[in-house]
Amino acid sequence: MAEINRDHGTSYELAGALSGGFQGGAWQIVGPDGSRAVLKSNETHGSWHRVVLAAQSKVADARRHGYPTPAWLAAGLTTQGFAYHIQEFVPGRPAERVTEPLALQMVEVLEGCAAGHRPDQYGDPRSDWSQFVLGEMTRAADSLPSRVAALGPDEAAVAERVLAFLNRVGPVRLPADDLVHGDLNLGNVLTDADGRLVGIVDIEALGAGSRAIDYASLWHSGADVADPGDSAGLNLVRAAGERSAGPAGFALCALWNALEYIRFGADLHGAVGSARAVAAAHRRLDLLAAPSH
Template identity: 45%
Template sequence: MAPNHMPDRADSDTVFTVLNEANQVHGTDFQLDHRFDDGVQSGAWLLTDGTGRQAVLKWSPDRGWAPQIARAARSVAKVHSMGYPTPAWLAAGVTTDGFGYQIQELVPGRSRSQVTAHEAQLLIDVLETHAGLDPDPQRCWSQYVTGQMTDHREELLQGAAETGPTGQQLVNVCERLLAAHGPVALPTGDLVHGDFRPGNILFHGDHVSGVIDIEALGSGTRAFDYATLLSAHDITPEALEMLCSAGEQVAGPGVLAHCFAHVVLDLTVFVHQRELQPGIRNVSKLLDRAVILLNRAIGA
């Protein structure tokens, strides 16, 4: 395969090659069953071995992401051993073509599109276990967000403003929100998932059975994961109040506000660059939630 070729995650020929190499390296005999296309684990493939054991294969067509997958394997093993509800990784590595992959245990459950008060409480319970569960101090989300909101702040604001009128309004509200709180120092020492969204959480019955898509995990403040969760498409008003209150209690309203401003500005640019229509439509909700946080800050 040509080094500059980036296949799609759904490319079955490439997936077969990745799995074949993984089986050889790790002494497994998994076979491809089918691709998850129902939103349970988008971009992942169900595997079955000769004993009937099932697992999940995830891989990235982005060769630049391969070192992070390999690095994350150690952190995932650490937090899983401490009881964090993320599926165990049975194998992980990088193929000779440079694609990072991991094979994880299959856990029961499905994601839920709407966050109601019930889901919000379950998610808060999980997020509070992030406290002090520092998996990788050298990969610090708090340091990253601080750098983005200082050294690259104008670039981020301009990029969001250029997406259109709603983006411009979002920029204006975020600037007021940041000004209302003033400078803050983002703490560290917590587990940060990095993409803690409803689509990456599996529910089974009345509990969270799996936190998936965890390859970007690192250190920082769990307020960042609260901020990411607050950008979800469908959150009921009661759940929104619960998540705002819990997120503010982590390290103060200013820390949550700074994390949220970064999340929504970055997300606005991202969805417009890739023309992701559901995400573009969601920007108006991001604006509404930024206004809610601003009103909480100024006591309106």
């Protein structure tokens, strides 16, 4: 904090850790006038620090076009190799479910992200999210399904089922010029006490691609926590995703999410996390096999 204050001419003080943040940290910080902000930091790897530094201007541009994400106040790289940014504090809490009112708000946001965006050139493959996801799911060597299959027999079984599903739907093309968050799960969607959208966070990897990727991430994360009355919201999200990239395109994005969460669960929580994500992937496959409403 002292280094950041020195580099940016600020006088923030740490006010405690915020919940969430599986791959880094988030802290509430307070200025001398009592104003609150959020400090996020991650230990840099590869070109990630360039992605974070480039994101500040991308976030500002997205906000000018109405994207509901907090403004970034500063960004940088510490001498110990931590990429960080400071953003406005937005009162809210992570969404718990994809209710129909929230789904309608999210569809409005994501439809506002359609067309006119281009990948950046900052060294991160996710600057073109469509090419990244297609490459992960379809390349012959070192694909995401093959990496998941190597984790164990249960993981191999779901990876085989994913590949069989994709073989049935045939080749997939994804649009490439929508604005894409890349990890639009419920934890990154902030709502107020009445469930209304107040902000979208963890936007460092913002890039171009197909908004079906974001629809699929929201649908995937909402399906397991849904109450019986949430089917209308989930169906709205799925239908919008299928309109944006076709049923096959949406399915590929949803299955990329499912396999990525298996890999992520294994890295973060070991066998228990992987088992939960494997079960979730099978449920997603069952849902995708049924026609959308």
